[in-house]
Amino acid sequence: MKREITLRENERELEQQRDSLAALNNLHEVARDITDAAIEQSTREEIERTVCEHLAASESYEFAWICEVDPSTGSVMPRAEAGAEGYLKEISLSIDLDSPAGRGPTGKAIRTHETQVANAFEDADFEPWREYAEQYGYQSAAAIPIVHDGTLYGVMGVYADRPKAFDDQEASVIGQVGEVVGHAIAAGERKQALMSDELVELKFQIRDVFAALDISAETDGTITLEHTVPVDDGEFLVYGTATQNAIDTVARATETIPHWQDLTIRSEGDPTSFEIRMTDPPVLSVVASLGGSVEQAVIEDGDYQMTIHLSPSVDVRRVTDAVEAAYPDVEMLRRRQISRDHDDSKHFQRHLVETLTDRQQTALETAYHAGFFEWPRDASGEDVAESIGVAPPTFHQHLRKAERKVIDAVFSSPIQSVG
Known part of the structure; x- marks a missing residue:
């Protein structure tokens, strides 16, 4: 009898390992798809909706959602969701550590800016949502902070029907998805602000x-x-x-x-x-x-x-x-x-900045403000390269490419004759 129990336990452990490996392989593929899809979207709403849809449609997860925090009230508000409908209407969440609704993975992720995982039927802190998790068939949950440059944009919640999902490897990969989403949202907001x-x-x-x-x-x-x-x-x-x-x-x-x-x-x-x-x-x-x-x-x-x-x-x-x-x-x-200002020169400037890579813009802007283009120069190429933390040849390479784009933009259209 004891041997049979041990065999069953080993079989369950092997099955969990197989499920985790399959989920990890699937997650790598989903992460690549999400990266490509997020970059293509132009608004924060589109990015969040696309990410949730990709996660919920994968073989590994049943439900995904993204929330943000209202700093004036401390309440947690959904922004996007995909998968089973109705779960979010059943639950309440908080960022307050003194409230049971704030001690789960979402509240912890908001406070710590770190990925949190939970087993729905074993973790004591998940007790407020256990009934609804069982109702919807969720056995594991992960809360991934969406952070870029120290700014918390929200938290991404992902739910699986596998027990003890989100081992260290899986949590690490899905944490990287959160970083991709944060970067995409920040880039979208910068572009929107520019235009x-x-x-x-x-x-x-x-x-x-x-x-x-x-x-x-x-x-x-x-x-x-x-x-x-x-x-x-x-x-x-x-x-x-x-x-x-x-x-x-x-x-x-x-x-x-x-x-x-x-x-x-x-x-x-x-x-x-x-x-x-x-x-x-x-x-x-x-x-x-x-x-x-x-x-x-x-x-x-x-x-x-x-x-x-x-x-x-x-x-x-x-x-x-x-x-x-x-x-x-x-x-x-x-x-x-x-x-x-609707000055044509300002519009041209904004359009030109869009054509430069981040490295090219950094090289060109730093060179300009440091006095590299003054005569005599206030800063040498070596000085500017040191300021931006690259080797001089790398700086000159970025600068030359940026200069070429600027010159192309100026002279690519015919110049109207005057007089």
């Missing part, structure tokens, strides 16, 4: 910003942060100027503010031009991830004013929350919707 004719403008003021940041520095003079170039995930080059009585303050700030890494003086004078390397700046990272831009950032006699432009489709609260977290005493001076 949108309407913009939301936010203007903030932080009085005595150096005291707010606990920096001992002179408050006289003017510091202007003029241009920002993203060079890597979470890493930016910021170009600006400072009057002679403020450049020492820039140096002091670079030594004090954790995400201000390196200061390079590009040209001395009044004003002095500089470059600052920033890593994971709390406000700039959020704005960039949403496809927005910091249009103006000026510190004058210690008071800091910052103007941000965003697409109307963006959740503005994510930006205001980031600003308030970085500067608790911030004051919002203005929030308004504006129309983008």
